[in-house]
Amino acid sequence: MSHIDRDDFSPAGFRILDLFAGPGGLDVAAHVLGYEVTGIEWDAGACATRSAAGMDTFRGDVRHYRAAFFPRAQVLTGGPPCQTFTVAGHGAGRRALDQVVRYIGRLHAAVLPENNHDWQQIFRTWRKISEELRLKEVEAKEVRAEKRKVEEFRAIKRKAMKDRLVHMGNSTEAVKKVLKQLRAPQDLHFPDDAFMGLLKEFSELNDELNKLKDKLEELGDERTGLVLQPLWWVIERCKRPGSEPYEAVVLEQVPAVMPVWKEYAKVLASLGYRTGRQLMHTEEFGVPQTRRRAVLMARLDRTAPPNGLRTDLLTLVPETHERYQPGGPSARSSKVGHAETLPLGDRKDACISMEKALQLARKIKEDLPERPAFTVISNYGTGGDPEARGRRDHDAPSATITGKVSRNRLVLKGTDEDLAEFDRFTPAEAGVLQTFPVDYPWRGNDVSQQIGNAVPPRLALHVLRHVLEPELSRAEAEARMEQAVEDLLAWKRPAEPVEIRRHRDLKGHPLTGQMPPPTHT
Known part of the structure; x- marks a missing residue:
């Protein structure tokens, strides 16, 4: 209420x-x-x-x-x-x-309407669909259990290959290089019968794992029914x-x-x-x-x-x-100029920045942290590069709040220097960026995930x-x-x-x- x-x-x-x-x-x-x-x-x-x-x-x-x-x-x-x-x-x-x-x-x-089905016919259609989905869920559960077993066996073989390579006198870097190549094990050749025997078993497990993955894709998951x-x-x-x-x-x-x-x-x-x-x-x-x-x-x-x-x-x-518009206020200058020529009722407000939202929240909950100008560095990479972390300054809207919001770093604007304190958003702040009231009572052990998955109230x-x-x-x-x-x-x-x-x-x-x-x- x-x-x-x-x-x-x-x-x-x-x-x-x-x-x-x-x-x-x-x-x-x-x-x-x-x-x-x-x-x-x-x-x-x-x-x-x-x-x-x-x-x-x-x-x-x-x-x-x-x-x-x-x-x-x-x-x-x-x-x-x-x-x-x-x-x-x-x-x-x-x-x-x-x-x-x-x-x-x-x-x-x-x-x-033209099929003129009565309720019983309609309900039977739903029951058939529900039963099909239930049977797929049961089969998928069995396939996932088998997949876990294969993954465990594959991990054992991988460790055995690593131990064999070390035993043969290979350097740490050489071992890492070979293990990286296990993504395509059929391309690997090594002058050691014991290692090649392990590799053959590993490759067979890999093939079996791929078949199980394909089967799971065919079966779908319970979200289909949901x-x-x-x-x-x-x-x-x-x-x-x-x-x-x-x-x-x-x-x-x-x-x-x-x-x-x-x-x-x-x-x-x-x-x-x-x-x-x-x-x-x-x-x-x-x-x-x-x-x-x-x-x-x-x-x-x-x-x-x-x-x-x-x-x-x-x-x-x-x-x-x-x-x-990425780039800050200057990137919006032409758009703002156009907006000022529109009738008053058709004008739009500038989008709300993180800092503005947090300032409004501080007026209600004074114990929220105050920070200097900051930049948020995302936990996610951008452009397909996991090391290229997305960045967003405090005077812009936040990037999408996800279940990993607590992992985002807050640094001094224009630097990579972590803030001395409060270098992460608190749950209350993350909720505010999702437009929950600052006083919203987050509970449980998965608060970041709750916030990230929620519908923005505004x-x-x-x-x-x-x-x-x-x-x-x-x-x-x-x-x-x-x-x-x-x-x-x-x-x-x-x-x-x-x-x-x-x-x-x-x-x-x-x-x-x-x-x-x-x-x-």
Whole structure:
């Protein structure tokens, strides 16, 4: 909950169900806007954070719940954990994408109005897909176990070859050189029968390992099934007798998932939803970080034609800030000059820097560290070179906050000299760069990963407001967002944590029970 007394604009009161809810990025945004939200999350650390933040949560695997358990939920949101569906080349990502698209196609065929399938037929289609995925998961588990054994045997052979090379009198550098060549062992030749015998065994294990890797790529992983879950929940609420469709759906993930959202949108259009897909640059929505997210938005249109198919789209969420231009303010000079010629309502603010975001946070939490001008050196390499670490100065937005944010170094600007103290971002600061309130109560042993995986709350504010409150005028929407941003900054943790719910706690929950009659204008 927002924990802020409010007597201003009150929204329609949608009840939101957030799948794969994480530590609460979307949830805190929803509460700030005044919406009730319940999350489902399996990770213990994320659940501990949610508890301390007062977020209503069911802990468990989303697949162990069903849309029918929460009939009073009116909006479905979530960010299913997705593998990288890269379309470059013909690798595992391409195959995983093709597999997911085929499954979505089967669900789409089941719900098309012209096929006139009843609920039982539609449900059977889902059960078949679920069973196929379950069997693949079982087989993949067996293959992974076999892969671990082969890797252990291969490591033993590698050590034996190293020991043999040392025994033969080779220098340390010579041994390292030979071991590096084991990536292509078929090209190695050595005048020693014992070594060559070990090499032959190593090569055979390498071949076996490659076969197992190929098999795992064919089988995919459990995320294939997880990415289908939100779609099935929407279908169940639309097609199951006695159920009411969700009023809106909001899903987000990494840009590689955009092709999946495209297929989702086709199904949602068949179910009577107007949809929109948007690749959002977070700094253009007031997030002090350059990050891209693929967002799917859908709103039920009860004026849909008899066949239920919608072909018109939702409008895109309007950007409020400029896109980051590397090189600092000078790189933006021509763009700023152009912006000043635009009508006042069309101008965009400059993107927010790390320093500005942290300064605002210090006004609320005075014990945050103060630093001189700094440069962040990323834990990741750039341009394919692991040694070429990305750099970003304090007067620019942060690079993408990942689960490795605690490994990023902070050095004096323009140098490689580590700061004397506070040479890493604290969890509170990393959360601020992800636009969480500075007082957000991070818990668990995987805080950096929680922060890196979370939906930036300020981005969620824009998306939720846009999808759930389309009736607001431009002036009203801008005022609503301005107030929401202020409330997000001022958010305070509750005095006491809330209890995390389990499957057994469904009875009596506000989202369970009889769905009230919908009210529409």
